[in-house]
Amino acid sequence: MLRVEGVSKCFGKTRVIHDLRFEVPEGQMVGVIGRSGAGKSTLLRMVNQLTDVSEGIITFGGRQVSQLKGKSLRRWRGQTAMIFQQFNLIPRLDVITNVLMGRISHHATLPSMFKVFTREEKAQAIQALEQLDMADKALQRAGNLSGGQQQRVAIARAMMQKPRIMLADEPIASLDPRSAAMVMDSLKHINQSQGITVMCNLHSLETARQYCDRVIGMLHGEVVFDGSPQQLDRDSVQRIYGIEDGEKDVNESVTSGEVWSRQGPDNVAAFA
Numbered sequence: 001m002l003r004v005e006g007v008s009k010c011f012g013k014t015r016v017i018h019d020l021r022f023e024v025p026e027g028q029m030v031g032v033i034g035r036s037g038a039g040k041s042t043l044l045r046m047v048n049q050l051t052d053v054s055e056g057i058i059t060f061g062g063r064q065v066s067q068l069k070g071k072s073l074r075r076w077r078g079q080t081a082m083i084f085q086q087f088n089l090i091p092r093l094d095v096i097t098n099v100l101m102g103r104i105s106h107h108a109t110l111p112s113m114f115k116v117f118t119r120e121e122k123a124q125a126i127q128a129l130e131q132l133d134m135a136d137k138a139l140q141r142a143g144n145l146s147g148g149q150q151q152r153v154a155i156a157r158a159m160m161q162k163p164r165i166m167l168a169d170e171p172i173a174s175l176d177p178r179s180a181a182m183v184m185d186s187l188k189h190i191n192q193s194q195g196i197t198v199m200c201n202l203h204s205l206e207t208a209r210q211y212c213d214r215v216i217g218m219l220h221g222e223v224v225f226d227g228s229p230q231q232l233d234r235d236s237v238q239r240i241y242g243i244e245d246g247e248k249d250v251n252e253s254v255t256s257g258e259v260w261s262r263q264g265p266d267n268v269a270a271f272a
């Protein structure tokens with residue numbers, strides 16, 4: 001269980017996250033949605049301590065994971081794999097080496113520098129690529145793959161960490177609908193087959209509805225919705241995306257991106 005207890009974040013004198021309180025049971029797939037600047041990335045970054053909290057605590061399995069230092073911090077980061085919008089692969093290296101880089105925190109500096117990995121780690125990397133339907137690309141240069149393929153390699157690399165939580169910060173924001181669907185399918189598969197908790201920042205409501213067990217909606221650094229996709233009605237959507245003076249009602253077609261399932265657009269669930 002991940003617990004966020006009264007967490008706030010200030011950058012200088014500006015408070016951007018206000019008193020967040022929620023729990024995420026292990027194995028849940030949570031979509032975090034909200035306007036640009038709502039605090040979604042800061043929330044994810046506080047969970048794995050890329051950003052420290054200003055107030056409150058975060059615990060995992062009853063153990064405090066905010067304010068960790070040194071070895072304990074590295075161990076926690078090893079358990080919380082992060083997926084970024086821009087994939088963060090090393091383009092000139094082949095796919096398998098990029099995936100093996102996910103083991104780097106388990107090695108001393110010198111073997112990592114010379115990319116020395118065990119036979120078992122190489123087998124594990126191939127297995128991770130197979131799970132993501134990318135094994136046939138193992139020897140290709142990562143930079144030559146499409147965006148969607150690169151993101152799936154990034155997920156395979158994250159799996160090498162054997163994480164307890166996968167934190168995905170807008171993983172499909174720069175992908176076309178079909179690639180986006182394949183990446184979301186991969187995250188869902190990992191979530192369901194291995195019970196890994198997934199927290200995923202999303203710009204598209206439809207994607208959150210389609211893939212997530214639970215949706216957290218943020219506005220101006222606060223949680224303004226926390227419920228199931230079914231509870232995400234028009235009023236909740238208005239609350240999350242906010243209506244300021246002079247603004248028209250939220251147009252869902254703007255906050256939603258079309259996501260195709262692998263079988264094609266006909267199989268996409270219809271949304272209320």
Ligand SMILES: Nc1ncnc2c1ncn2[C@@H]1O[C@H](COP(=O)(O)OP(=O)(O)OP(=O)(O)O)[C@@H](O)[C@H]1O
Binds near residue numbers: 016035
């Ligand atoms: N390192 C930083 N220094 C100062 N302010 C920051 C920093 N990181 C984020 N912020 C501010 O915190 C607020 C929340 O930003 P955050 O990136 O978490 O929002 P977001 O919901 O992820 O937005 P987007 O969808 O555009 O990525 C914003 O006002 C942003 O300008």
